[in-house]
Amino acid sequence: MTEQQHRSGFVAIVGRANVGKSTLMNALIGQKLSIVSPKPHTTRHKLLGVLNGDDFQVALLDTPGFLRNGRDQLDAAMSRQMVSALADADLALLVVEPRMPGDVETKLMGQLAQAKTPTILVMNKIDTVAKMKLLPIMQHYYDALPFLEIVPVSGLDGEGLDTLLEQIVGHLPEQEAIFPPDMLTDRSMRFVASEIIREKVFLLYEQEIPYDVAVEVDEYAEREGTQPDLVRATIYVDKPSQKQLLIGKGGQALKEVGTQAREEIVEIVERPVFVELWVKVNPKWRRKAGFIQRTL
Ligand SMILES: Nc1nc2c(ncn2[C@@H]2O[C@H](COP(=O)(O)OP(=O)(O)OP(=O)(O)O)[C@@H](O)[C@H]2O)c(=O)[nH]1
Ligand SMILES: [Mg+2]
CATH class of the missing domain: 3.30.300.20 (K homology (KH) domain)
Structure with missing residues (x-):
């Protein structure tokens, strides 16, 4: 029997405000860690959530929704949280809603391309649209950036999350766990x-x-x-x-x-x-x- 390699790494979850980044993080971790609300810009911090498996450890980093033109010190601090999560990341998840990219997505794709961050596009909230609507949108994203994968999911009802996790793990470096296996987050x-x-x-x-x-x-x-x-x-x-x-x-x-x-x-x-x-x-x-x- 060949022994399977252990994979681990940091995965930054980025995207427009309110697209469901924190919901996705909680659903992947299997526990509510990051706060969620229907209002945009709920998350203000970079937040670590560690997911362990037999042969993997995924260190997820939830981030504040992308702010293009910060108005004050709080906005600037929130932007820095996202930038620092991306700087640490082995992999990024760009979370979007099932519609054509807007200026926020375009800007983020530019940033990810420039930093050469390997990125999986996560099309969230697919429970809100007819499946046939997804294909042209996915095609549009494929043409815009060479994503590693495009995975349609619903953080709310869990559809697609097994596939997403497989894809995440498959794209992480082969290495030992970064954190102790019983550690869920670094926050008190x-x-x-x-x-x-x-x-x-x-x-x-x-x-x-x-x-x-x-x-x-x-x-x-x-x-x-x-x-x-x-x-x-x-x-x-x-x-x-x-x-x-x-x-x-x-x-x-x-x-x-x-x-x-x-x-x-x-x-x-x-x-x-x-x-x-x-x-x-x-x-x-x-x-x-x-x-x-x-x-x-
Ligand atoms: N229908 C549906 N709603 C979702 C899904 N995922 C998240 N939501 C809802 O979308 C809203 C925003 O979710 P959050 O997880 O707070 O989104 P976020 O991207 O973390 O938002 P910010 O922290 O403000 O940037 C909440 O009302 C969620 O319940 C989904 O897959 N389907
Ligand atoms: Mg959030």
Whole structure:
């Protein structure tokens, strides 16, 4: 019997905002790690998720949606997160929706070609269109860039993901695992908790509020026995009016954020958790590099 070679490497997931990069990462990992919402620019960080198999290890890097013309320090920081994920990558997954490329896709393809990053095109959300519509779009992409593969998938219902994983592994270098086999991510529970809280803000509030919110976990205290773990976090907003909206009448809106976040954190740590939320105004924080570095 010939022994199969072990393959491993870094795989950067890039693409337009809202195309389903984080959903895809979670579906491949088989666990919710990266936050997801129907609003564009949910993800602000590069996020590692490690997927292990008998003869492979895939180090996936979720990234923020591509920003062409950044407006402020937060946008610039988000762009840098994507660039640094690509710099580390053995392979890129360019995630697109099942339609003809727009200017964002064209720009990204230019960048990938220039950097000579081996790329698989992942056509996501195929559950939303008739199959016959896919062929001309795939052909168009094949003509635009010599992709290693084009794989149609649905991160939502899982269609095509087995094929995608096979293709990813097949294009990784033959080498030993990079991370210990029990490692899922390099992020702390403190970070995960702050992201879960931010996701609830994205899901529960409209207009500019989610974009003007940053979350910092001030304390994450693990406790013993029946005593709940304590998560104390501050939600920063840009303007006093946003503070009122976030808190809501009688504190009801903020309470809902806390309840939903707590339920999700409990599912992960499998023990009782108490979430304490504070709201503070930090005017124009999106332009403050130091603050962004601290909360990103
Ligand atoms: N129908 C359908 N919806 C999907 C699929 N994948 C993701 N979505 C939805 O698309 C929206 C955006 O998903 P995300 O995973 O947050 O997308 P993203 O690319 O990470 O977005 P940003 O982090 O904002 O760049 C969410 O409402 C998802 O539920 C899919 O395969 N099919
Ligand atoms: Mg995302």
